[in-house]
Amino acid sequence: MPVDEKNANELELIKAVRHSDKTAFRALCQIYYESLYRFLWRKTRDEEAAKDLVQELFLNIWKNRANLDETQSSTAYLYRAANNLAINHLKKKAVRQAHAMDSVAAGRMSGTDEKHDFQEYVDEILHDLPEEQRLVFTLNKFEGLKYSEIAEMLQISVKTVESRMSKALKALREKLEPRLIHDQ
Amino acid sequence: MTEEHSYNLIHRNLAGETAEAESRELETWLNVSAQNRSIFDETEKLWRKIESPQPQSVPSFEVFWHNLETTLEPKTGKTSATTIPLTGARQKRLLGSVYDARWLAAAVLIILVGVTLIYQRVFKAEVWQTFATRHAERLPVVLPDGSQVELNAASQIRFRVSGFDTLRAVRLMGQAFFEIKPDGRPFEIQTENAQVRVLGTSFDVRARHQKTQVMVQTGKVSLQALGSPAEDAVVLAPGHMSFVDKLALPIAPVAIDSLFIAAWRQQRLVFDNTSLAEIAAELQRVYDVEIKIPDRELQALAITGTFDRQPVTEVLASLCLTLHLKYAGFNGKYIISR
Numbered sequence: 001m002p003v004d005e006k007n008a009n010e011l012e013l014i015k016a017v018r019h020s021d022k023t024a025f026r027a028l029c030q031i032y033y034e035s036l037y038r039f040l041w042r043k044t045r046d047e048e049a050a051k052d053l054v055q056e057l058f059l060n061i062w063k064n065r066a067n068l069d070e071t072q073s074s075t076a077y078l079y080r081a082a083n084n085l086a087i088n089h090l091k092k093k094a095v096r097q098a099h100a101m102d103s104v105a106a107g108r109m110s111g112t113d114e115k116h117d118f119q120e121y122v123d124e125i126l127h128d129l130p131e132e133q134r135l136v137f138t139l140n141k142f143e144g145l146k147y148s149e150i151a152e153m154l155q156i157s158v159k160t161v162e163s164r165m166s167k168a169l170k171a172l173r174e175k176l177e178p179r180l181i182h183d184q
Numbered sequence: 185m186t187e188e189h190s191y192n193l194i195h196r197n198l199a200g201e202t203a204e205a206e207s208r209e210l211e212t213w214l215n216v217s218a219q220n221r222s223i224f225d226e227t228e229k230l231w232r233k234i235e236s237p238q239p240q241s242v243p244s245f246e247v248f249w250h251n252l253e254t255t256l257e258p259k260t261g262k263t264s265a266t267t268i269p270l271t272g273a274r275q276k277r278l279l280g281s282v283y284d285a286r287w288l289a290a291a292v293l294i295i296l297v298g299v300t301l302i303y304q305r306v307f308k309a310e311v312w313q314t315f316a317t318r319h320a321e322r323l324p325v326v327l328p329d330g331s332q333v334e335l336n337a338a339s340q341i342r343f344r345v346s347g348f349d350t351l352r353a354v355r356l357m358g359q360a361f362f363e364i365k366p367d368g369r370p371f372e373i374q375t376e377n378a379q380v381r382v383l384g385t386s387f388d389v390r391a392r393h394q395k396t397q398v399m400v401q402t403g404k405v406s407l408q409a410l411g412s413p414a415e416d417a418v419v420l421a422p423g424h425m426s427f428v429d430k431l432a433l434p435i436a437p438v439a440i441d442s443l444f445i446a447a448w449r450q451q452r453l454v455f456d457n458t459s460l461a462e463i464a465a466e467l468q469r470v471y472d473v474e475i476k477i478p479d480r481e482l483q484a485l486a487i488t489g490t491f492d493r494q495p496v497t498e499v500l501a502s503l504c505l506t507l508h509l510k511y512a513g514f515n516g517k518y519i520i521s522r
Binding site: 034 | 188191192195196199200201226227230231233234235236237238239240242243245248249251252253255256
């Protein structure tokens with residue numbers, strides 16, 4: 001199974017990194033670098049911040065390499081660390097949510113495009129959700145994390161992940177359904 | 185099946201979490217009625233329609249790794265000021281007498297000064313000097329060797345004071361014009377992705393977004409990609425330009441009009457087939473304003489032109505006139521649209 005192969009490969013990498021093998025660390029970085037950069041960018045909506053944080057993240061991983069545990073999900077471990085870095089960064093910036101409408105790059109101005117309108121609206125609805133629901137939803141939909149990985153990352157049960165997903169989707173459904181009818 | 189359960193099943197399915205048994209359960213449910221099927225379809229449509237926000241680009245892994253690698257070196261042990269613990273008996277004796285207390289204070293002072301001197305001598309190498317500019321700010325800097333650097337807006341230059349002994353080395357982020365005194369020692373500028381080496385010369389370096397560009401006014405300048413061998417460096421003569429994009433090798437020298445070289449120093453903006461997005465970014469830095477271009481297609485439009493010491497509104501008006509666009513806004517916040 002390709003999935004098992006990938007996991008077996010990663011297990012070896014993590015063991016090697018624990019023993020300070022830099023080439024193994026580079027390989028590990030290469031696997032996760034892009035996804036984590038995108039995740040940090042989505043959290044901060046700031047290119048420079050994302051660059052700095054992704055660097056800090058992997059540097060910390062290296063510094064703490066003695067504590068790496070291959071029985072744990074690397075995805076959960078890395079995203080948890082990344083999420084914490086992002087939260088700290090945002091706290092320092094005294095911005096509760098890196099989510100202001102005008103921070104969503106130059107691509108989102110209402111009225112220009114119906115497509116942009118929709119995504120903007122989705123942003124708004126997500127913004128209004130309770131943080132725990134928004135986090136679970138974005139981790140699954142935008143970052144592609146599995147329920148089990150989200151559960152491990154946030155130290156909650158899979159059932160809780162399911163329930164928060166459902167609530168988030170329910171809110172999206174109820175607010176967006178009228179709009180969907182118009183589109184094709 | 186309760187409504188809640190059926191929705192849960194649908195969500196799990198859309199998220200890719202359903203095992204075989206569950207998929208069959210879902211299928212059965214779908215076959216029950218057209219209403220069930222339409223509920224599923226609507227939910228699926230909604231799920232598919234939501235897009236994940238993406239950054240404009242992801243910095244290349246190679247550059248990321250290169251920068252990370254240099255910080256992975258284990259740090260050599262630093263000496264920190266350690267206090268010498270006094271044994272109980274001596275402590276009592278010293279604190280017992282005023283004369284002894286003064287002696288103790290003097291001894292501590294000498295030790296502290298000694299440690300500081302050692303620290304400075306050994307770790308002087310760690311002392312960096314930084315000069316930085318904000319948006320719409322320019323700053324002339326004089327380096328320890330007498331060379332002059334003018335920093336453009338939103339830029340930063342760093343160097344180790346001790347690094348100016350045998351080799352003159354600085355790190356640049358952003359843009360600056362260098363006038364380097366020829367004094368026999370090589371002068372080196374390191375950017376995020378490249379290295380510039382000169383002996384004595386004047387030239388402009390622009391290092392933004394993982395692209396380092398050099399334009400030479402006088403003298404000879406060598407440009408090489410970080411981590412690439414010296415043979416792959418490009419040597420530039422006056423009136424020539426080259427650049428390193430990410431970790432690619434520098435391009436062959438291109439002859440340029442001297443008008444281009446550090447035009448910003450005369451408060452002139454020169455664009456040569458530059459994208460509107462890049463122009464907006466430069467205007468933001470130079471004038472410290474905010475410019476948004478919502479329409480992606482507009483961002484890619486390219487323009488060639490020169491603007492001389494004009495207020496930003498005139499630059500915007502001129503750009504819009506050329507491209508048949510319009511801009512709106514005031515007081516530092518502008519939007520360009522069709």
